[in-house]
Amino acid sequence: MNVLERLTFFASLYDVHEDPERGMWLLYATVLLLSALVYRLGFARRLPLLKSVIIYTLLALGCTILTFFAVFLPIAEGLTVAALVLIIYKIRLKEAKQEEQP
Numbered sequence: 001m002n003v004l005e006r007l008t009f010f011a012s013l014y015d016v017h018e019d020p021e022r023g024m025w026l027l028y029a030t031v032l033l034l035s036a037l038v039y040r041l042g043f044a045r046r047l048p049l050l051k052s053v054i055i056y057t058l059l060a061l062g063c064t065i066l067t068f069f070a071v072f073l074p075i076a077e078g079l080t081v082a083a084l085v086l087i088i089y090k091i092r093l094k095e096a097k098q099e100e101q102p
Contacts, residue, residue: 010076027076028067034079035063041086 007017010030016023036059047055070076 006072008070008072008074008077011071016071024067024071027070028063030076031067031070031079032060032063034076034083035059035066038079038082038086041083041090 010027011017011023014023014026014030016027036056039055039059066075
């Protein structure tokens with residue numbers, strides 16, 4: 001099995017196999033942004049500034065490890081699906097709340 005056949009969509013999109021340094025940074029940015037979006041849409045609460053900084057710092061550190069997995073496993077793709085589901089959920093929740101108000 002060829003290495004190119006095993007790459008995920010985002011890894012092949014960013015040409016990780018041809019330019020690993022640039023590709024990995026782009027993949028890291030994608031995983032980090034999608035993780036932050038999923039966290040914000042699904043789990044975030046109002047926190048003091050210092051606690052938020054700690055949360056997002058730990059999220060960035062965790063995304064470093066996830067980026068290495070994202071080359072051959074569909075991490076970014078799964079985060080994309082999770083973000084889309086949460087966006088749809090938030091839209092429907094907002095519409096339902098607007099319908100309840102007189």
